[in-house]
Structure formats: C-alpha cells, structure tokens
Amino acid sequence: MFTTAAPVKTALPRDLFSAIADLKRELNAVILAHYYQDPDIQDIADYLGDSLGLSQQAAQTDADVIVFAGVHFMAETAKILNPDKLVLLPDLNAGCSLADSCPPDEFAKFKAKYPDHLVISYINCTADIKAMSDIICTSANAVKIVNQIPADQPIIFAPDRNLGKYVIEQTGRDMVLWQGSCMVHETFSEKKMVQLKIQYPDAEVIAHPECEEVVLRHADYIGSTTALLNYCQKSDRQSFIVVTEPGIIHQMQKAAPDKQFIPAPPLNQCACNECPHMRLNTLEKLYLAMKTKTPEITLPESTRIAALRPIQKMLAMSV
Numbered sequence: 001m002f003t004t005a006a007p008v009k010t011a012l013p014r015d016l017f018s019a020i021a022d023l024k025r026e027l028n029a030v031i032l033a034h035y036y037q038d039p040d041i042q043d044i045a046d047y048l049g050d051s052l053g054l055s056q057q058a059a060q061t062d063a064d065v066i067v068f069a070g071v072h073f074m075a076e077t078a079k080i081l082n083p084d085k086l087v088l089l090p091d092l093n094a095g096c097s098l099a100d101s102c103p104p105d106e107f108a109k110f111k112a113k114y115p116d117h118l119v120i121s122y123i124n125c126t127a128d129i130k131a132m133s134d135i136i137c138t139s140a141n142a143v144k145i146v147n148q149i150p151a152d153q154p155i156i157f158a159p160d161r162n163l164g165k166y167v168i169e170q171t172g173r174d175m176v177l178w179q180g181s182c183m184v185h186e187t188f189s190e191k192k193m194v195q196l197k198i199q200y201p202d203a204e205v206i207a208h209p210e211c212e213e214v215v216l217r218h219a220d221y222i223g224s225t226t227a228l229l230n231y232c233q234k235s236d237r238q239s240f241i242v243v244t245e246p247g248i249i250h251q252m253q254k255a256a257p258d259k260q261f262i263p264a265p266p267l268n269q270c271a272c273n274e275c276p277h278m279r280l281n282t283l284e285k286l287y288l289a290m291k292t293k294t295p296e297i298t299l300p301e302s303t304r305i306a307a308l309r310p311i312q313k314m315l316a317m318s319v
C-alpha cells in the first residue's frame with residue numbers, strides 16, 4: 001500500500017523496554033499509541049488515547065520526534081500538525097480499511113455533485129480527503145461538531161457510513177453519507193451478540209459507533225474508545241460485552257481489575273475483530289523505527305497545508 005524503505009539489518013537488544021526508553025531520551029521522542037495496539041506497546045507509550053486525544057497530544061508536544069504507534073492516517077495527522085518534526089510509524093503498511101474505502105478521485109466527483117454542502121470528514125481518511133474537507137471530526141466529537149453547524153447548512157459526512165448514521169440519529173440532521181466502512185467494526189455478528197447477552201444477562205453492552213446499526217441497537221452505551229474506557233469504570237455493573245477492537249480490553253482490565261470484559265465475537269471463528277492494520281506494529285518494529293529513524297511519514301506540502309485547516313477547525317470546535 002505504502003512504499004516501505006528497504007529492511008535494515010539491526011540487531012535487537014535483549015531488553016527492548018529499556019532500549020526504547022534510552023532511545024526516547026536520546027532522540028527527545030514521544031511515543032503516542034492508540035488503544036488497539038499490542039499491550040506491550042500500550043505499556044511503553046507516553047500517551048495512550050483515542051484519535052481525538054492523540055491529535056490533541058500531537059498538536060501540543062514539544063518533542064523533536066513523534067513515534068506513532070497507530071495507523072497511517074493517525075501518524076499523517078501528527079505530521080500535518082508538525083511539519084518540522086520527524087514522525088515515525090513502526091510499520092508503514094499499517095493502513096486502514098476505512099481510509100482506503102474513500103479514494104480521493106472518486107470523492108472529488110462525489111463532492112462536486114453537492115457544491116453547497118459542507119464536508120465533515122472522520123479523521124480515519126487520507127490527507128487528500130482531509131484536504132478536500134471543511135472540518136475533521138473523530139468518533140469522540142462528531143456529534144458535538146455537527147451540532148455546531150447552522151441547521152440550514154447541508155452536510156456531506158465521509159467516509160464512515162455507520163458513524164454517519166449514528167450522528168444523523170443523535171443530531172436529527174439529514175446528512176449525505178459517503179458509503180465507507182471499517183472492516184473490523186463491521187465484522188461483529190448481531191446473532192452472536194444476542195447469544196452473549198443471554199449468556200451474561202447482567203453485562204452491559206458497550207460499543208463503538210463504527211459498528212453497524214443492527215449491532216448498535218443492542219448497545220447500552222456507545223462511544224469512542226476513550227469514552228468506552230471511562231464508561232466501564234464509572235458504571236456500577238461488573239461485566240461488559242465490549243463491541244470494538246479488543247486491544248482496549250488491556251486498559252479496561254488495568255483500570256477496573258475486578259470487572260469482567262467479554263470481547264464481542266466476530267461472524268466467523270476468526271480473529272477478525274482484531275485490526276490487522278493496527279496489529280502490524282510490534283515492539284520490535286517500534287524499537288527499529290527509533291533506532292534507524294525510519295519509516296518516516298512525509299507528504300506534499302500543498303496537501304499538508306490544505307489538510308491542516310480542517311484539523312485545526314476540529315481542534316478549536318472540540319474544546
């Protein structure tokens with residue numbers, strides 16, 4: 001998908017955790033990680049969060065190097081905000097099926113059909129799509145942002161049709177939706193979830209809004225990964241059926257060790273509720289990225305400048 005630099009043969013130290021800590025000091029680096037990363041990566045991160053928290057951290061860091069343990073669009077957002085910093089992504093092939101579901105040339109034609117519409121794009125898209133957007137949002141602030149747009153202003157919402165439908169339902173706005181989706185969140189089976197609810201009648205169902213409407217219908221609480229993590233700590237329930245990528249359960253268990261977290265099952269007997277893109281990053285690759293200062297995120301300056309404005313708008317509208 002992305003061009004990867006030729007593999008560099010670098011011996012791995014025995015203690016990766018302390019080697020990464022040494023490199024962090026040497027490079028004046030900050031490690032930003034998403035909850036869908038391997039537990040080892042979550043444990044060494046300086047900041048762990050959802051897409052909104054990660055962009056806010058990227059916007060305010062004074063580190064010289066940002067090591068982004070997440071997927072390409074997240075690291076790219078950090079680079080858009082920090083053109084003079086070195087932004088490293090441990091595996092450059094860590095893409096996103098949702099971002100891939102919105103090719104820029106097709107989106108340009110789609111957008112041209114609605115010249116009077118404001119374009120609000122979910123952060124899970126490429127810099128080219130961001131550059132064609134008026135405002136970026138995340139799952140944490142999409143409802144809040146749409147609610148700030150004057151009622152008579154028509155809106156295109158891209159690229160996630162499931163988050164889009166959820167926002168329409170929450171705000172009552174009639175938005176035009178790009179029909180993209182996330183391969184991970186569309187894998188959850190309604191039937192298996194209903195079976196789980198019967199098996200655990202006291203459990204609350206907590207779900208991410210990237211899930212399909214039929215699945216969200218069974219949720220007691222819907223929110224971004226950070227919101228789900230906060231919710232299960234505050235709730236007086238003891239068990240939760242977690243309908244998102246199960247990487248977040250590592251933090252849920254740390255925050256509430258006495259509670260039970262049951263990952264929602266995918267359609268088949270597979271591990272397809274794990275994001276195959278997020279999971280491309282490993283602690284070894286993270287170490288190598290810091291050691292070799294590669295792979296680095298780069299993008300054309302004209303795209304970066306065009307993509308910066310809608311991200312800055314999002315940050316301003318989220319406070």
Ligand code: 13P
Pocket residue numbers: 049050051052124138139140182210223224225226
């Ligand atoms: P949040 O980080 O906004 O919860 O979104 C989850 C996701 O799918 C990231 O790719």
Ligand code: SF4
Pocket residue numbers: 071095096097098099124182183184185210245275276277278
């Ligand atoms: Fe993309 Fe879905 Fe993976 Fe998030 S979980 S990075 S939206 S493919």
